[in-house]
Amino acid sequence: xxxxxxxxxxxxxxxxxxxxxxxxxxxxxxxxxxxxxxxxxxxxxxxxxxxxxxxxxxxxxxxxxxxxxxxxxxxxxxxxxxxxxxxxxxxxxxxxxxxxxxxxxxxxxxxxxxxxxxxxxxxxxxxxxxxxxxxxxxx
Numbered sequence: 001x002x003x004x005x006x007x008x009x010x011x012x013x014x015x016x017x018x019x020x021x022x023x024x025x026x027x028x029x030x031x032x033x034x035x036x037x038x039x040x041x042x043x044x045x046x047x048x049x050x051x052x053x054x055x056x057x058x059x060x061x062x063x064x065x066x067x068x069x070x071x072x073x074x075x076x077x078x079x080x081x082x083x084x085x086x087x088x089x090x091x092x093x094x095x096x097x098x099x100x101x102x103x104x105x106x107x108x109x110x111x112x113x114x115x116x117x118x119x120x121x122x123x124x125x126x127x128x129x130x131x132x133x134x135x136x137x138x139x
Contacts, residue, residue, distance in 0.1 A: 010057040078118045
């Protein structure tokens with residue numbers, strides 16, 4: 001593989017730009033487990049390192065304390081998302097119930113794994129588990 005890039009000593013990676021699209025890809029199939037999400041993240045990191053080929057340091061910023069204003073904004077956005085999801089589930093349930101009353105049989109397309117992107121937040125068990133997995137794999 002030919003590289004046209006100059007030599008780099010270090011690569012600094014803000015993991016938020018990797019975690020979100022690897023856990024909830026905008027295109028393509030959604031991961032069906034946390035392990036699959038972690039695999040996606042590792043593949044992405046490996047690809048970056050393969051391209052850049054840092055000679056001395058790979059620095060990955062995964063989980064840190066966000067400024068208070070940002071946390072307040074995120075909290076409001078997450079609350080809204082949960083409310084909207086709850087309303088959607090209730091609406092879908094009412095619709096399915098009305099179809100069932102009419103005798104319409106629906107195929108179940110439910111997947112057992114449901115991912116809530118709100119867990120991609122500093123201090124959550126998901127982020128702690130991801131931090132540990134990255135540490136085990138790369139350190």
